Amino acid sequence: MKEISAGGVVFKQEGSKIKVLLIEDRYHRLTIPKGKQEAGETLEQTALREIEEETGIKGEIIQPLTKVYYTYTDPKRGHIDKEVMYYLVKATSGEVEPQLEEINKVFWLDLHSAWQAQQENGYDNNDEVFKQAYTYLQSFLNSAEK
Known part of the structure; x- marks a missing residue:
């Protein structure tokens, strides 16, 4: 069974920090x-809806990042081939509020700390997503400092 999802690396700028x-x-x-695409949604709409549902934050898509593929076994549905499209998303409004059925907590970290946290306690299949977001955001910061 194939499952299509979308999500995003959400960022905000606070002064000279990301x-x-x-x-x-x-x-x-x-x-x-991230989360599953619903009927009639584009992947971009799915990403923005899931971000808001899971975190309380509204955003706008800046650019696509990458697609991640993996498989897992669901006790009820069996073998699942999952495809997730990730975007870089700029936070535009909202207050952090976790969707407690699925998530323990939601929090903001500075760019470098977020990268470190991913390396230490994130999922390996998100490494490339973070790498692309980190590279883009680091170059954004560097150009803003000039």
């Missing part, structure tokens, strides 16, 4: 908001 939104899931691992 903060990245992370979630701690019910397995106590750090990740980024």
Whole structure:
């Protein structure tokens, strides 16, 4: 069975610093908001809806990042081939509010700390997503400092 999802690396600028939104899931691992595509939605709409549902934050898509593929086994549905499209998303409004059925907590970290947290307690299949977001945001910061 194939499952299509979308999500995003959400960021905001605070003065000369960039903060990245992370979630701690019910397995106590750090990740980024994502979820299943609903009928009639574009992947961009799915990403923005899931980000808001899971974190309380509204955003706008800046650019696509990458697609991640993995498989897992669901006790009820069996073998699942999952495809997740990730975007870089700028936070525009909202207050952090975790969707408690799925998430333990939601929090902002500065760019470097978010990268470190992903390396230490994130899912390996998010490494490339974070790498691309980190590279883009680091170059954004460097150009803003000039």
